[in-house]
Amino acid sequence: MKIGIIGAGSIGLLFASYLSKTFEVNLYTRTVEQAADINQYGILIKKGSEQSIAIVNACPVREWAGLDDFTIIAVKQYQLQSIIETIRFQSMVCENFLFLQNGMGHLKWLENIPAKNLFVGTVEHGALKEGSNVVYHNGVGITNAAVLKGKIEPLRHFSDLTPKEFPILVKKDYREMMVNKLIVNAVINPLTAILGVKNGALIQNQYYYKVLVNLFLEICNILGLENQEIYLEQVLKICQNTANNRSSMLKDIEAGRLTEIEAILGYLLDEAAKQKKHTPQIEIIYYLIKGKEQDERGDHL
Numbered sequence: 001m002k003i004g005i006i007g008a009g010s011i012g013l014l015f016a017s018y019l020s021k022t023f024e025v026n027l028y029t030r031t032v033e034q035a036a037d038i039n040q041y042g043i044l045i046k047k048g049s050e051q052s053i054a055i056v057n058a059c060p061v062r063e064w065a066g067l068d069d070f071t072i073i074a075v076k077q078y079q080l081q082s083i084i085e086t087i088r089f090q091s092m093v094c095e096n097f098l099f100l101q102n103g104m105g106h107l108k109w110l111e112n113i114p115a116k117n118l119f120v121g122t123v124e125h126g127a128l129k130e131g132s133n134v135v136y137h138n139g140v141g142i143t144n145a146a147v148l149k150g151k152i153e154p155l156r157h158f159s160d161l162t163p164k165e166f167p168i169l170v171k172k173d174y175r176e177m178m179v180n181k182l183i184v185n186a187v188i189n190p191l192t193a194i195l196g197v198k199n200g201a202l203i204q205n206q207y208y209y210k211v212l213v214n215l216f217l218e219i220c221n222i223l224g225l226e227n228q229e230i231y232l233e234q235v236l237k238i239c240q241n242t243a244n245n246r247s248s249m250l251k252d253i254e255a256g257r258l259t260e261i262e263a264i265l266g267y268l269l270d271e272a273a274k275q276k277k278h279t280p281q282i283e284i285i286y287y288l289i290k291g292k293e294q295d296e297r298g299d300h301l
């Protein structure tokens with residue numbers, strides 16, 4: 001089984017390294033230079049004090065021909081459009097795609113992709129690209145995956161063949177799986193990015209905690225969630241377990257990059273509009289992040 005991975009950032013390099021233990025992996029990079037580095041030196045993967053080299057085939061994405069048996073898309077949500085265009089312009093219908101983006105805003109774009117089977121996943125690992133062929137595995141977790149369209153068997157087959165130390169768990173209900181991750185990212189990421197604090201501060205500071213709970217309740221109302229205590233418990237546990245981490249949105253803001261706010265709070269605002277619900281807190285937080293993106297990137301009107 002040949003695995004294609006499009007996007008050689010933190011998650012693309014991490015998946016390529018682990019999956020190369022049991023599959024032939026083709027990694028598609030944005031630049032020719034990165035593909036050359038990976039082909040010459042392999043991928044250096046670091047975990048704590050251990051490090052190892054993984055050998056994969058790399059080539060620039062413009063050479064992608066859709067010939068792999070199973071293709072994983074590992075770009076950020078706001079980089080997806082050009083990949084979707086590339087897939088749509090392929091003359092052949094590809095078999096299997098797995099999309100790993102955070103948030104849910106991209107789901108509507110996936111509906112018309114010409115593929116037999118479409119899968120979505122949520123990644124619970126932490127990874128950081130440290131160089132064009134170097135990745136640091138800074139949080140060991142699992143990946144969940146579920147069917148968005150088509151048959152479950154190819155996903156089960158892929159999951160059965162993945163290395164034991166890098167499990168892919170097949171879930172029945174994609175929406176439930178994605179909502180679980182969305183709530184965590186919708187609460188923790190924007191608040192830490194606006195406040196400029198580590199995840200733990202949201203539960204250590206009683207005033208930040210009040211904002212967290214109010215935002216959480218507004219989100220639950222849009223998503224129509226019962227058993228809210230269970231979801232809140234999960235958010236608080238993640239704040240505690242990742243107390244010393246800076247969220248990906250905080251890091252994006254600090255580095256002057258775009259954030260995945262559209263995929264996360266943008267999605268919730270669209271849902272609220274469909275339901276004609278008023279969501280003042282989500283709206284304020286969404287605009288504050290958009291404003292910070294603009295400030296840090298110097299994209300003023």
Ligand SMILES: NC(=O)C1=CN([C@@H]2O[C@H](COP(=O)(O)OP(=O)(O)OC[C@H]3O[C@@H](n4cnc5c(N)ncnc54)[C@H](OP(=O)(O)O)[C@@H]3O)[C@@H](O)[C@H]2O)C=CC1
Nearest residue numbers: 007008009010011029030061075076079101102123126127
């Ligand atoms: N990193 C993490 O720990 C986690 C990430 N995720 C999710 O995984 C997704 C990917 O995140 P992450 O890996 O961190 O992001 P990165 O920014 O590290 O990686 C994205 C990669 O995609 C490449 N890329 C962009 N456009 C294209 C294109 N058209 N063709 C080919 N490659 C392209 C970028 O290339 P270049 O750099 O050259 O522009 C970059 O290498 C996100 O949705 C994120 O939320 C989820 C959980 C944890």
Ligand SMILES: CC(C)(CO)C(=O)C(=O)O
Nearest residue numbers: 188242245246247248249
């Ligand atoms: C779970 C959390 C909030 C950990 O920082 C995360 O997924 C992120 O930063 O994007």
